[in-house]
Amino acid sequence: MNFDIKKIRKDFPALHQEIYGKPLVYLDNAATTLKPQVVIDSITNYYSTINSNVHRGVHYLSQQATEEFENTRKNIRKYINARNTHEIIFTKGTTESINLVANSFGKKFLSHGDEVIISELEHHANIVPWQMICEEKGAKLKVIPINDNGELILKKYKDLITDKTKIVSVSHISNTLGTVNPIKEIIDIAHQHDIPVMIDGAQGIVHEKIDVQELDCDFYCFSSHKFYGPMGVGVLYGKEKYLEEMPPYQTGGEMIKTVTFKKTTFNELPFKFETGTPNVADVIGFGSAINYIKKIGIENIIRYEKELLKHATEMLSGIQGLRIYGEAKKKAGVISFLLKDIHPYDAGIIIDKLSIAVRTGQHCAQPVMDRFDIPGTIRASFAFYNTKEEVDKLVQAILKVQEMFG
Amino acid sequence: MTIREIEKEITEEFSMFDDWMDKYNHLIEMGKSLPLIEKKYRTDQYLISGCQSRVWLSAEMEDGKVIFKADSDAVITKGIINLLIRILSNQTPDNILNAKMDFINQVGLKEHLSPTRSNGLTSMIKQMKLYAVVFKTKMAQ
């Protein structure tokens, strides 16, 4: 398929608005992406017609809701090439998916003196849940360090692994530095020691083609809202053998087989991990997002984004006094930078006034900021509906900032 | 000058700017000219929490009036602090507590008040009023 950027931009209504009287330039895609019209339509459509609970009623609309909901699960299974549909668990986002695994896996498999490995470039969502469960269990949290380019140091990773290591959890792509981590290698190394690996794919699913069987990861999770779908929905993929053994994370309706006051038996996968009424409308909306992405083709998206990132990197590198943080050989989606002698907050305010949405601050990754000894960065993050012209507008805005604070 | 008079002065000053760029340039200038806080105050003890940029604030009592000094690592934040200090420093605790700070709306800085704006204009004002309460209590003793 031809990659028709003009046509693609028409699919995203939020692109066509003015902020402070000028067209919006949206470069905060790592925080959340915009939604194509088909996604918005499918949510509206759900509430205007089907609007029924799933897995409960025999009535027509409830069955229809269940069918569409379960179709989305199948759709996602296929999209990431999981072996089984029941290995796809709906959550409310990446954060909840990681909490689920940290708690449930932790409860079952972690004991005093055990070890969990994460990395220095993780989002807080892939730090704190592990920290909490380790504290509870008396386990130790170990951290793979990064080098000055923002790449994981694999040699150090190998050294961290001991016979006490119970799980490794790292991100696929860093939301702060844009580093694409060598997850295949990380997984293979762990597997040589029979250690399962969880991948935080919040950014990974957006910029890479995911095949969980080929990767052989044991868990992979992501958020719908960073992948052109609605907010409030996430996915946890887990290998059946672990999910079967893990205890429920939360309890209530939907996930139950039989309940008496003496004993409750839990439903089978995936329902064991899906408590209460799920976010049906948004799950269905996420299904539409995936169909939309499939239509454009993730390969086309990756190719286009690569070119855009290259252009942006070249343009930004050309600005005097600008330093890019995160210069990994393999990068995607994100450029974090600072301007000499200008606080990122100051820059952010002016860039905002120029109708450009970027993010400033620590990006929920304080350890990364500490590693580089900086207060935060300005982060531009790209999606396939962004253009080189928009990158150039960012460059102009940066020059304006330098002029104002110079 | 009374708080009200200073607020009026600032509002007039800002009414000269008809676009945001001039307004921010003015804030930046004011930020640059903010008298720096002494080094001993640039410690965690004086740090106001809830700011994306760091803000240090100290207060002392002199002849029944509160003297504020502050600093930040971001210039626009410093500009805003400068305004606050112009208004609230060298005033009695009672006057500080009663100040309505209407000028914020009038000069179009309201966006800095929202809780998501992590420069924490709100936290700064709160902290300044807190100091006023403390000094007032001390004076009453």
Ligand SMILES: Cc1ncc(COP(=O)(O)O)c(C=O)c1O
């Ligand atoms: C790498 C990474 N992990 C986890 C998260 C958390 O995702 P969510 O807030 O959707 O749960 C994010 C979001 O910024 C992220 O970029």
